[in-house]
Amino acid sequence: MLLLSHVGFSFMEDLLGTLRARGLKGYVLSSLPEPQHQADRPAVLAGLADHVHVTSGHVLTARDVEDCLDRLRAAGEQVQCCLTVWEGYRHLMALANARLGVPDLDEKQVLDLRDKLTLRNRLADAGLSRGRASLLTPETLAERRSDGGRYFVKPVSGIASFGTFPLTADTTWGDVERITAEARSDTVYADVFTARPGPGTLNPDAERGDRPGMDFLVEDYVPGREFSFEVIAVDAEPHVVAVHEKCEVTETAGTVLENACVSPPVSLSQEEVAAGIHWVAKVLDVLDLDRGCFHVEARHTASGWDLIEVNPRVGGSLISPSVAALTGGPGLLDLWLDSLLTADRPDGFGATLRSLSFAADGTTPCRSATFFRVFFAEPGTIRAVGLNDDLPLEPVVAHVLLEPGDVVHSSSREVFLGQVLWRMDRADRDAVLPRLLPASEHAIEIVYERERG
Structure with a gap:
């Protein structure tokens, strides 16, 4: 491979x-x-x-x-x-x-998915999103900032949460230019922002004016609790292998930090999960996505489901190990790989997927539940960092990604410090989670060097 x-x-x-x-x-x-x-x-x-x-x-x-x-x-x-x-x-x-x-998605399908401006409006046209998006310019920024509505700003072709933030009355065009400058100088992320998602996705004749070298959009704010659907599609049949609820999301001035996830969701009824599975299937159908691995981010309110974005890949952080802990066997990476290796003989693999995935009625065959927390570093020099050994439940996965002496710089993208995953019996989750949630905040302990005056 x-x-x-x-x-x-x-x-x-x-x-x-x-x-x-x-x-x-x-x-x-x-x-x-x-x-x-x-x-x-x-x-x-x-x-x-x-x-x-x-x-x-x-x-x-x-x-x-x-x-x-x-x-x-x-x-x-x-x-x-x-x-x-x-x-x-x-x-x-x-x-x-x-x-x-x-068999895989074709190149154009992938590039079209990465054009979040066109994608949002395409799903709104199909009745699958209540929000719409516009290209962010100094003019549209001023209009949205003054009309009293709630809006969200993100790169048209971004990745992770770099440069994504809620629009406020204090947001200026200078903030957009600052984030653009950071993206241009970032070795890891620069190219995914500066390159256009694909030919024809934006008007090539539009006047750029003093727009920065990467395109941003401004969209109607999508309210509600945030979830992600982990999907493997084979021969136009989507299988929702897991649903994660983002039980802590922090929106800052320059990015959105997704701090903690639990699966299966704790705040949804079986009927609401079923409605979400049906909604995801309609989204993939409208977008003509008949095969592949998808991390579909969405929000839910009493009025139903709405889209954040469709990622044509496995979810980041501990999504794949979480799926492995839920199934007691394959993680999402394993299933994605299997879908590619068995593309010429999908029947047997489809049966395997069905045995692991949510049913249309919102029930799951998994008897386990998972909770994971992602830790982000603050600007500064790290003096000491390590895993806390005094936790109410032993983690099944623990990664500490930074070391003493590492220097963290201020940025509009998240800087991962580490991540920890726990598994528990689903029947015990409601008793375990209230204790684990606050204790997990200190699962990774970090000390920064004091600034010398």
């Missing part, structure tokens, strides 16, 4: 471990890591993969992927499929799979 890695990361340890368990070779094509990781990260990958090729640029291109496939074919390797979890390379994965003859 060909795995596409962005700057040396993108869940490579998880993906390569999944391939090893299947007896498959893993070939990693990675863009150049950030300077602080260039000395060690390629060597780490080389110890895990059968072959690693690192390009000279921080961003992979279609030519990089095509050249890699040519080299593998010349070496006599039979590449079964290509996979990446980095959304900025999802269209390259589609391109590679098309060349390999593996």
Whole structure:
């Protein structure tokens, strides 16, 4: 299998471990890591993969992927499929799979999904979203800021939560320019913002005026509690493997931090879950998405379901391990990989998916529940950091991603400190969760260096 890695990361340890368990070779094509990781990260990958090729640029291109496939074919390797979890390379994965003859989304479908402006209005036209979006300009910013409504700002073609924030009376065009400057200087995220999602998605003749070098949209604020549907679609049949409720979401001036998730949801009735599954199926149908892995983010109110965005990939953070803990077997990465490897014989895999997924009536076969918390670092120099060993429930997954001496800079994107996942019997969840929620806030303890005056 060909795995596409962005700057040396993108869940490579998880993906390569999944391939090893299947007896498959893993070939990693990675863009150049950030300077602080260039000395060690390629060597780490080389110890895990059968072959690693690192390009000279921080961003992979279609030519990089095509050249890699040519080299593998010349070496006599039979590449079964290509996979990446980095959304900025999802269209390259589609391109590679098309060349390999593996059924997948096509490149245009992926790029269209990444155009959040057109996507929002397309679903509104279909009656599946109550909100609409407009291109953000100094004029539309002033109009929305003064009309008293609630709005949200995000990059037209963004990733993660970088540069996403609620519009307030204090928001200025200078804030947009500041976030743009940060994006341009960010090695990891720059390319996914500056490149347009695809040809024709915005009016090429529109007057840019003093708009920044990346496009933002302003959309009607979507109210309600936030959820995500983890979906594997095979032959136009979507399977909702899990539903996560985001029980803590923090909206700041420059980003949105998704702090904690629980699955199955605690605040939804079975009927509301069923309505959500039906709504997701209609969204995928309108968008003509008949296969692939999707992380569909949505909000729910008494008036029903509405969209945040459709991501054509596995969810980030601990979504895949959470699914594994729920099913007692495969995680979402495993299922996505299986859907690619069995694309020419979907019947047996479809039966497996149905046995793991929510039924149309909103019931789930899983007897477990999960809760995970993601931790974000604050600006400063880390003096000490580690996992708290005094917790009411032992975690099943714990990652501490930063080390003493690391320096965290102020940014409009989240800086991950670590993440911790717990599993419990679903029958015990309502008793365990009230104790675990407050205790989990201190699952990772961190001390910063004091500033010297």
